[in-house]
Amino acid sequence: MKVSMHNHTTLSDGSNAPEEIIKGAIDRGFTHFAITDHVCTLGYEEHSLDPTRYDEYIKEIRKLSEKYKNKIKLSVGIESEYYMEKKAFVSDISSVRDKLDFIVGSVHAVYKNDKPYAVDELCSSFRNVIKEIYKDNVKELVEDYFYNYNSMLLDLKPEVAGHIDLIKKNNIDGIFFDEYSNWFKDMVENTLDNIKKIDAVMELNTGGASKHGLRNMYPSEYILSRAYEKGIRMTMSSDAHTLEMLDCLYETGLQRIRKAGYTEIYAFDSEKKEFIPFEV
Numbered sequence: 678m679k680v681s682m683h684n685h686t687t688l689s690d691g692s693n694a695p696e697e698i699i700k701g702a703i704d705r706g707f708t709h710f711a712i713t714d715h716v717c718t719l720g721y722e723e724h725s726l727d728p729t730r731y732d733e734y735i736k737e738i739r740k741l742s743e744k745y746k747n748k749i750k751l752s753v754g755i756e757s758e759y760y761m762e763k764k765a766f767v768s769d770i771s772s773v774r775d776k777l778d779f780i781v782g783s784v785h786a787v788y789k790n791d792k793p794y795a796v797d798e799l800c801s802s803f804r805n806v807i808k809e810i811y812k813d814n815v816k817e818l819v820e821d822y823f824y825n826y827n828s829m830l831l832d833l834k835p836e837v838a839g840h841i842d843l844i845k846k847n848n849i850d851g852i853f854f855d856e857y858s859n860w861f862k863d864m865v866e867n868t869l870d871n872i873k874k875i876d877a878v879m880e881l882n883t884g885g886a887s888k889h890g891l892r893n894m895y896p897s898e899y900i901l902s903r904a905y906e907k908g909i910r911m912t913m914s915s916d917a918h919t920l921e922m923l924d925c926l927y928e929t930g931l932q933r934i935r936k937a938g939y940t941e942i943y944a945f946d947s948e949k950k951e952f953i954p955f956e957v
Contacts, residue, residue: 681711684711703748712752718767734753738753757833783829820864838877838879840884879912880911884915905939931957
């Protein structure tokens with residue numbers, strides 16, 4: 678089995694149409710694959726699903742699932758967000774949630790003074806947010822990120838916890854904060870506890886690494902080890918926005934999962950309608 682539970686198409690911010698990326702996954706030997714385009718989010722409407730077409734989106738992926746059912750187990754989800762009490766920043770998906778196989782819960786931005794500031798943009802942009810918006814208080818920014826993430830987990834209760842330490846993307850060589858400081862580790866521990874509390878599957882996400890180097894494979898190795906110790910289930914995600922990202926560093930990701938102690942990972946089975954384990 679070869680799995681990827683988090684991928685994007687031209688319906689949000691991907692470069693390939695749904696059928697094109699599905700055929701690419703089949704060509705690369707994937708057995709379980711998911712399309713999880715972005716929920717519509719304030720400030721990122723052009724990179725999100727059209728909220729008036731959520732039902733149409735689901736129907737399109739279901740149709741492709743049926744078309745290729747003899748070649749791949751295809752599931753449909755949405756990557757959704759949550760920003761503290763500001764629920765209005767994200768479009769409501771409650772009317773379609775039961776039609777989805779699962780939700781990938783993630784956070785890509787912090788909101789300050791009712792404005793979004795992405796944490797995964799260029800390093801120069803990240804630096805400006807720290808300086809201009811947070812007045813050089815990077816700890817406050819990181820706290821806001823994890824507060825948003827944990828609010829998302831407990832309110833949205835996603836089936837998959839997406840790239841939990843995305844905040845580290847621009848923190849090369851610890852230039853902004855120490856990822857091994859006690860305060861950072863405490864926030865990670867709290868997040869892992871909440872993932873376990875809602876019984877979500879956590880992803881090993883190779884998307885950042887395929888674009889920006891191995892340190893941007895999410896999560897970090899020490900977080901993987903702690904997740905294993907807490908009994909959190911794992912899955913694999915390409916977070917593909919292009920065909921080239923589909924299985925880039927896939928084996929490296931599996932090696933990291935094994936190194937942490939895992940002997941199995943989970944994939945959504947579109948027939949059983951649940952996440953099932955298999956040995957790695």
